[in-house]
Amino acid sequence: MPLVLLLAILVVLLGTSGIAWARDIEGCLICHGDPNFVDTTPTDDSDPSLYVDPEMFAESVHAENACSSCHRGFVLTIPQHQVDVAKDFRQVAIEACESCHPEAFMQYQTSNHAKLYYEDDAGPICISCHGSHAIRRVRLGEETADFKMSMARDSCGRCHEDKFEQAREEFHFKALSLGYERAATCFDCHGFHENLALHSGEPETVEACRQCHPGANEGFTYFQMHLEEGLKNAWWGVRAVYLFFSTLLIVVLVTGIAYTTVHFQKETRIMLGVAGRGVGRLFGFIRALEEESVRGAVEDRVAEAEAEAESKREVKADVDKEGGE
């Protein structure tokens, strides 16, 4: 009874503290809501923190659920004393998801992800992709581009980083990254839970493409969404085309810019008045500039001397005039 009273007081205190705390009817967050709450005897190298951010959970789609609706069998006992955490936890986690999402679970059962899990306990389960306490509230078909991109990067891309990086080079992800939410992300083609491999020319690949491209046929599926760096996994024709057009791009632009540059140096020399004086070799432009500065200085001195001589001559003429009178 004193424990219940204590919980009640805590709940009221937290309720008035103004923070959007999760509805914690079981009081788990009393301990797990403390960032310093850690497992002092961790069984493996995993993060020893037992902290669940209450605000993050309150924003998740499962905020209304009690902790024990997913953490089944863990009620009111200290978990690691009860079960082999590493193994059983994953089994319980799958069962917990299945209990509310049976259809998704059935789809998952057919996937290569499930096959991996049943072969090896470390294989991907629901929470490997979806996360756990921070599962977002997303309506099917109303996913934002940002969500689609982050799912691809953080969920699929966590294991399939190479595939994600390759697909990023094609238009779908490029458009998605700029906010075009209609562009397909990983799960739009590979399925949410079936996670199909999708090879070119196979009927299920045609079906996947047809969701957005109704006219897609078998030939269409030979488009490669995941071209390796250096186009290693591509048909040789793609590499040949890439090589040809890259070379053309460089050769033509370098030639054009080089031509324009030598044109420019000539015209600059014309404007400086130093063209046609045999300096037009490579770097003649720089020499011309130097010459110009020297010539300018010489001209100034010549002009000065001339002006001086002129004034002297005038004086002399005046003197001659006077003498003549």
Next chain:
Amino acid sequence: MEEGRDYYVRFNWYHRLSHFVMMTTFIGCTLTGPPLKYSYDFWAQSMMSFWGGVHNAGLIHRVMAGFMVADFVIHALYLAYWVVIKKAGIFGPDSIFFRKKDLADLVGMVKWFFDRGERPRFERFTFWEKFDWFAVFWGIAMIGTSGFALWFPTVTGQFVSGIFLNVARIIHGDEAILAIGWILFVHLYNSHLRMNVFPMDPVIFTGRMPVEHLKHDKAAWYDRLVQEGKIKPE
């Protein structure tokens, strides 16, 4: 136009209009395409937002491309009219098509750059003008074809393997960069920064070229026009 200056009408209204359409549609495609190609670069998002998102930019890009291709098709018909009906000489001095003299002019021009000879006496079209004109054919063939292939991917799939969509993306992007680079560094230099035309050669918009400019820039054509009595000698 300045008073007391003689002008020669170099471009008629069709020439000017077709260049104007080509220019505006080119700029339109240039401003809407690259943000998608370089979507992960820091400037892409703001440039795309300027157009109101990927969808709108794509729409503008396609409308611009449509007008550009239309401009190109009309030009092809115009050329066909001159060659087939008017029987104009393809390799004549008035033709914009390449001929032997252009190679000699190029060599002469490079010699002139290094003070090894006089500036070549150009005819109606200089070789760099011809190259810009020719580049449009190459560009439309490459960028236009690959663009339509990407615009209608499932139609492309009806005729060729889908791998050609990968190929089309490579060609479209590479050739676009080539075209943009060429226009920025070479075409804009020739039409804005050459000492004879700085800050701008307005002839493609006004159609009129001062005779004194013509005499210097295209000496061979000037001589021919004087001979034919089309302009008074300076």
